Amino acid sequence: MNSSSPHVCRPEDIPLEAVPIVCEGIAVLDLALDAREGFMLSRLDGRTSVKHLFSLTGLGQDETLKLLAELHAKGVVTWHHARSREKPAAAARPVKKPASAERPLSGKEFAALVEELFLSREHLNWYELLGVDSNAASKAVKKAYLQQSKLFHPDRHFRHADPEFRRKLQEIFKRINLAYRELFDPVRRGEYDAQLRQEDAAKPRLDLEWDETVEVRRKDRPRPAEPPPAEPPPGPKLKLDFGKGSLERRLEEKLKEAQSSAGAQNLLAQARRFYQGALVEIEKRNLKAAEINLKLALHYDPQNPTYLAETERLKQLESTMQAEIAFKQGQEAEEFQDYSKAIRLYGEALKINPENPQGLYRLAKVVLEHQHNYERTRVLVLRAIDLKKGDADFHFLLGQAYQGLSQKQPAIIQMEKALELNPKHKQAAKELKALRKK
Amino acid sequence: MGKVIGIDLGTTYSCVAVVEDGQPKVIPNKGGYKTTPSVVAFEEGGRRLVGQLAKRQMVTNPKNTIYATKRLIGRKFDSPEVKKALASYPYEIFEGPHSDVRVRAGGQEFSLPEIGAMVLQEMRRVAEEYLGEPVKEAVVTVPAYFNDGQRQGTKDAGRIAGLDVLRIINEPTAAALAYGYGKKLDETVAIYDLGGGTFDISVLEISEGVFEVISTAGDTYLGGDDFDDRIIDYLAESFQQNEGVNLRRDKMALQRLKDAAEKAKIELSSALQTEINLPFIAMSDKGPLHLNLSLTRQKLEELTADLVERTLSICTKTLEAAGLTKEDIDEVILVGGQTRMPRVQEVVQKFFNRPPRKGVHPDEVVAVGAAIQGHALSAAAGAGGEERAEDLLLLDVTPMGLGIATFGGFFTRVIERNTTIPTHASHIFTTAADNQASVKIHVLQGESDRAADNELLGEFMLTGIRPAKRGEPEVEVTFDIDSDGIVSVSAKDLDTGQEQSITVTASSGLTDQEVQWMVDASKNYEVELKSRSEVEKACNRLEGLLLQVERELHARDKGLEKSLVQEAQSLLKKARQAIEFGDLQEIKKYTHQVPDLIKRIGAGG
Incomplete structure (x- = not known):
């Protein structure tokens, strides 16, 4: 990198099409930068050209160029010319340029994408799965299907050593297959569209962290209406499972029968005390102490379903806390601009708690801004949106992903959605304007 | 690789x-x-x-x-x-x-x-x-x-x-x-x-x-075999009419007819007419019979239209x-x-x-x-x-529909034919009688709506269904075809969560064990084939040496000691026996001994 011998350059010498990027290996926090320079630095994503920065930063041409020249002189910023041509050209290209053709994914990136898709395959609707917008003509649907098949068909990875990886591909491809069959047939597609409209009308789903709802649905239909707990949907097809509850009750009665002698009563009282203790410790987030208390409670009353359930819950709580810790560390890493570490940590957090929309969003954002893996971003955000509807930032990021994939129409739709949810979303407004201009 | x-x-x-x-x-x-x-x-x-x-x-x-x-x-x-x-x-x-x-x-x-x-x-x-x-x-x-x-x-x-x-x-x-x-x-x-x-x-x-x-x-x-059969039928019938003999009863004659039919068919792809001559195809009281017929392309087209x-x-x-x-x-x-x-x-x-x-x-x-x-x-x-x-x-696609047998002897498809594989699909079924405690899942493949007309791939039971009125329990049957075309089927009682599944295999008519035996037998055959050719080679070598002994004996017939001639004769006999039995050990032993004998006979003369 040329950061070791920075030469002074005048603001007017900076090529407007060039893309400024932060030099590798710079410890930004150690630099003496003022607030304006810091702000400029924070806007550099290795993707946006100088010209676009004028409007993106809101600083205007002169100020932007001046700041960039200063940063360049300090050896913090350099230019990337190769990309500068790609950006404007991308807009001129046909909208349906497949993601894979833009830039082949590396083995690692592809593995991450497969992992993501595997986890979210049941959450994505058919359009999202194929990566087409809902107005796409059947020809475009077919094209997308062929592209996705080329990427994910298990035969394309026949000699992959990991059978688990191939199994995941198989599952993903089965979904892609179904998606194509449903969308290519006009009658089935009509039915499916109607179903989607109904779901969109339904209320956004609540965050169900502890809730153990039982889903009754047809396996091959993605994202059926998630019923809000208060009003179960009509029709005889949906029956919630009460079997387990009644089983527990029966067990409890049996235990009571068996332990009706006085000595046993004493032990049960002992167990209850430990259990109470455990609850207090959980309240204080002393999970280790809580665990010991619960173990003792179970020692005196080994079959008690409440205690067993609490142990289960504690285990979940522990992993949730682990997820939280990983997430926090990820945020720290992001602050320190160690993005690959951040991505790894966010990924860990999501492995423990995959249903965390905020986590998905953060990961997606980093993946977009620093890896430029737009396809993976798209999948991540789609899952986040599926879990938590109505967040303007989510739609904005999705829009950016589509921009990266050179899919103008879907990008516009997402930007519009973002603005609809938050009319004050400045970035979305700006991007939308730029998109429409093109 | x-x-x-x-x-x-x-x-x-x-x-x-x-x-x-x-x-x-x-x-x-x-x-x-x-x-x-x-x-x-x-x-x-x-x-x-x-x-x-x-x-x-x-x-x-x-x-x-x-x-x-x-x-x-x-x-x-x-x-x-x-x-x-x-x-x-x-x-x-x-x-x-x-x-x-x-x-x-x-x-x-x-x-x-x-x-x-x-x-x-x-x-x-x-x-x-x-x-x-x-x-x-x-x-x-x-x-x-x-x-x-x-x-x-x-x-x-x-x-x-x-x-x-x-x-x-x-x-x-x-x-x-x-x-x-x-x-x-x-x-x-x-x-x-x-x-x-x-x-x-x-x-x-x-x-x-x-x-x-x-x-x-x-x-x-x-x-193409069916096209050949039409010609065979035609030839056999004509022959019976003309000569009163049914060639189909004679396996060797049938085989000759088959050969001739195939040849005639191929010839008629370029020629408009061909002669079929099969001399001495059968015997009658009057002596041997010959088949001699001509066949035109038009006749063939008629026979196979x-x-x-x-x-x-x-x-x-x-x-x-x-x-x-x-x-x-x-x-x-x-x-x-x-x-x-x-x-x-x-x-x-x-x-x-x-x-x-x-x-x-x-x-x-x-x-x-x-x-x-x-x-x-x-x-x-x-x-x-x-x-x-x-x-x-x-x-690729699955060429035939897959599904299960349902009440009344019908076949209900879960996966339609021409579905791209790998794929999976499920369908919800219910019971046909009140308080039915179990269902038998017959997995079928085919295109007929009648269960009996389709190929049975396998069957299994799902038990423990909660007593209920017929039509109330919900059993979800899921079919799964992987990229190798292997079919697996599972049935799940949506009420109790009970699940049963099978992988449909071994329908070739052979059990896994049998296939393994055959794999071993086939390997043995390969080994045997190799050792047999080894024995053959050894036999040939020894036979060559023995011939040499015989030549030497013949050449020096008179001048040899009687004991040496006797020794040579007995060795020849034993060695020939070894060749006949194909005993590799013995053959090698004699192959080793003979050169010395030849030398001694040579010296004796």
Whole structure:
């Protein structure tokens, strides 16, 4: 990198099409930068050209160029010319340029994408799965299907050593297959569209962290209406499972029968005390102490379903806390601009708690801004949106992903959605304007 | 990793190909032929012959010559196809332990996958000799309309032959791969495949290196053999009318008729008339009888008109299933030897309203396609790699619907035919009686709405259903087909969460254990074959030495000591005995002793 011998350059010498990027290996926090320079630095994503920065930063041409020249002189910023041509050209290209053709994914990136898709395959609707917008003509649907098949068909990875990886591909491809069959047939597609409209009308789903709802649905239909707990949907097809509850009750009665002698009563009282203790410790987030208390409670009353359930819950709580810790560390890493570490940590957090929309969003954002893996971003955000509807930032990021994939129409739709949810979303407004201009 | 070969295991002929440096190549056998007869024979002494050698001695050894087993593989013994074969095939067919089909020849009993394995082994040897390295992996083709049992049987044959069958693919699909390989195509093609034993029609869309099968259908008992049979019938009937002798009763005569019929059929593809001369075909009170008849192309077309018509009605159905009209087809490709018949080419051209594509070799194209698929699988670059010419992807379909038997003897499909695999689908069923505690799931494959008319792939019970009124319990049945076409089925009681599942396999009529035995037997045979040739060589060497002893003895007849002559005589006798018994140990011992004897005889003179 040329950061070791920075030469002074005048603001007017900076090529407007060039893309400024932060030099590798710079410890930004150690630099003496003022607030304006810091702000400029924070806007550099290795993707946006100088010209676009004028409007993106809101600083205007002169100020932007001046700041960039200063940063360049300090050896913090350099230019990337190769990309500068790609950006404007991308807009001129046909909208349906497949993601894979833009830039082949590396083995690692592809593995991450497969992992993501595997986890979210049941959450994505058919359009999202194929990566087409809902107005796409059947020809475009077919094209997308062929592209996705080329990427994910298990035969394309026949000699992959990991059978688990191939199994995941198989599952993903089965979904892609179904998606194509449903969308290519006009009658089935009509039915499916109607179903989607109904779901969109339904209320956004609540965050169900502890809730153990039982889903009754047809396996091959993605994202059926998630019923809000208060009003179960009509029709005889949906029956919630009460079997387990009644089983527990029966067990409890049996235990009571068996332990009706006085000595046993004493032990049960002992167990209850430990259990109470455990609850207090959980309240204080002393999970280790809580665990010991619960173990003792179970020692005196080994079959008690409440205690067993609490142990289960504690285990979940522990992993949730682990997820939280990983997430926090990820945020720290992001602050320190160690993005690959951040991505790894966010990924860990999501492995423990995959249903965390905020986590998905953060990961997606980093993946977009620093890896430029737009396809993976798209999948991540789609899952986040599926879990938590109505967040303007989510739609904005999705829009950016589509921009990266050179899919103008879907990008516009997402930007519009973002603005609809938050009319004050400045970035979305700006991007939308730029998109429409093109 | 060694090369992956592609084998077209045909009813009458087989062919093997490989991709070298990106170029597919058909491998000729030792005789220089690119196809090898799918015939296995057993000589008097139990020696096994495969291919050209076996076909050549067919007439003289009809009882011990096994052919056309592809028409029987994976079928139940009591099926009509097997009944038909029983009547017309000269070799012995009997029922195996799992109501499967077995044959007897050379005093031994064989399952059909074993016979298939012998042919596959021969093809493997052909490839190994050409490549000069061992071959372990293969892609083998089957008719598109083969059901699960027939495919499994073919897979078993591969296993017995010691081959790792990476994939079983459909013959018309393979032909399409061979046609589209290395070309940048964007078109819809129809493959009309009329082979020795089966007929298939497939419609594929080829674009961006993806070969997508849209629709496929066929008849697994309609092929060139049936055309031959029509000629045989004609000849036999004419002969009976003229001479009053039924040639069908005589196995050897029948075999000669079969040979002559095939030859006449081939000749009539270029000539308008042909003579059939079979001297001394039978005996009567008045002496030997000769068959002498002429057959015209027109007569042949008359005899086989309904067969050709049958293929067209299947074509119509296939196009309908694909939602296509004849005008949507950009190319028609003819595959299989029977498509050489001018009449077949005419009707196909008339049906599709366009001349069939030239330049595709009907006998070799399937093996080439199999080799291409093998190459594509083994060279799969995965994501991120640069796109290459050989990076093609085949999206194949399941040729028949899959489902379960439902109340009233009906068949309810869960996966429709022509569904791209791998796939899965589920359907919710319920009970038919009040308080029904269990359901039996019969897994079926086929196109008939009546359960009994379809192929039973397997069955299992789901028990523990909560007592309820009929129609209330919900049982979700899920079908899953993986990329190898392996079907698994699970049933889940949505009320209690009870689940049962099976993987549908072993429907080839052989158990896993049996296949393993056959694998071992086949390996032993290979070893035996090797050691036998070793014994033969040793025998020849010793025999040469013994002849030398005899010559020496003869030359110095008078001047030798009596004891030495006696010693020589007894050694000759013992050594000849060793040769007769093929005792390698003894043979080696005498081979060691004889030179010394020769020296002493020489010195004695």
